[in-house]
Amino acid sequence: MTDDAPVLRIRGLVKDFDGFRALNGIDLEFGKGLLIGLIGPNGCGKSTMMKCISRTHPQTEGTIEVDGKDVSAMKPAEVAKMVANVPAEAGQTFGMSVMDMVMLGRYPFVDRIWWEDPEDERIAKEALRTFGIYHLRRKQVALCSSGERQRALIAKAYVQEPKLMLVDEPTSHLDMKYKLQVMEYLQKMARADMTVMVAEHDISLMARYCDLCVIMKKGEVVAVGDPKEIITEQLIRDVYEVEARVGLDADGEIYVLPKRYIEDDP
């Protein structure tokens, strides 16, 4: 694998669910070290595409290559060493501690039946320190704040040492401070050569932090590129059916201010 080869290459990706086409011929290609924002209305196929990439859902047609390897031809454990997934919420965790949850990220790497190696523990602890939650390692995940839980979920994905990290709505339950904090962690990971793809509804936040944005609608990609170039009032109207003000603030950062939704035709 050369350094110039794309980390993610998707060709003709189609995913059908019982007659419903969730993804319709997606073609994408990204290099390493990018923070990519995946934007689109509810049900446009963002999460489905991420699940296809991480092989949680098999695609109906098309190919997905991560680091030059076809994921559908790989064993799940091998995919887990290259692609990590951060869910929007931890869900029920049965009293699991933060440390225990982060250590689960080492599962694909542990050959022994029962105990992880000291090296696995070292990597997990280093990730806990990196994301500022080392002091919470023995705390139950359920008792952590939403921001702490989100960082723990990112740390769990991080210890998988992935080439590509897929993050699904990481800031949906977070207040302003934690939203910014989580985005900065994701940006730092991208700067450290990991490719990070984030699905989010906060377009201003995506536009500010992401190197590239992918805009989706009804299972298709309608725009890809620099957020400052592709996010326009016309695009928001076409994709979201919402009138919005799109502009640059005093610092030159893009903002999107929704004004009113466009009524569906009766």
Place this chain on the structure above:
Amino acid sequence: MSKGGMLSQMKDGYRGLRSDLEEPDVSEIELKKKRFRLIVLFGAFMSVVAFLISISISSGGVIPLSDAVSALFSSIAKAIDGDTNLDMIELYVYNARLPRTIAAIAVGAGLSIAGCMYQAIIRNPLVDPYITGVSSGAGCLAIAATAIGFSVPFLVDNSLYIIPFMAIVGGIIAFLITMTVAEGSGGASINYILAGTIVGFAFASVQTIFMSMGKDNLTDIMWWLYGSFANVTWENAWIVFIPVIGISVIAMVWAREFNLYSMGEDQAAQLGLNVKRFKRVTMIVASVLTSLCVAFCGIIGFVGLVVPHACRMALGSDHRLIMPASIVIGAMLMLFADLVARTVLSPAELPVGAITALIGTPVFAYMLMKRGRNYDG
């Protein structure tokens, strides 16, 4: 770039907390290994103590411990030599106490592990080993055998095995129907709960019809419905003990996978677990385990539901600790419950299933009040 390089780049952004720096860096894995060793040692010690108490105390009174132990060893030595000339105490310890004691250990451990597995797979704290309709299926055919004399040709002459055989068959049939319905409706955990509930109701209804058809024989089967070790002999004790303990220990191999499953199916799949296959295999194993447990000793409730929770409250979420602890606590609770069941109203016997709940409820209620506030089980 190497991971170390990546981490050092990222660390620049983290200032660190004083508590992180002052706290000695204790290995979490070593801590867990220590706790695991402690559970094994405590379990071994308490099992020996409970075992000795169990063989010493009976409805007829207390045999001095030294006599019970010496009778135990001498009777085993005679059994190995083929000598059937046992004295009274040896007869009592070897034939009456010992098979019952090892069956209680196996059933307590087996139901606890089965409960632990189901709770982890179905991800529902109210799940017990009977959730997939196994107990109703087992009860239905066991009662068919007892109440209306339904049987199979090759077992007609061997009444000792007829109820257990029918119970195992019934339990496995009920589980297979549950699995077929659950998988046919999507295979999610909630599908298993709903399918198990309706299959359980269906078998319970048929069971009630059989009971009304054969009401003259009801006293024979009451012991089975409420759970009892009274009918355990050497002939059937091994059939319970060896497979149940074997399966329980083998199931612990999956402890890390159960931890993974606790995060949900999508996360487990994303981390490389073949979720569908794992769920099917472990559900089948747990159902066979439950069927074996109920086959010889009837339907004993409470243990499979509460013991895994108690262990989780005391030890956290790691199945590498919960599973061995469940074996130990389940076995001891069952031994103690059986001891109470056969001695309190001697010579009459109480249903052991009622005693497990009577002993366990206050203990669990206390744990719930102490730790329930922070319990996410």
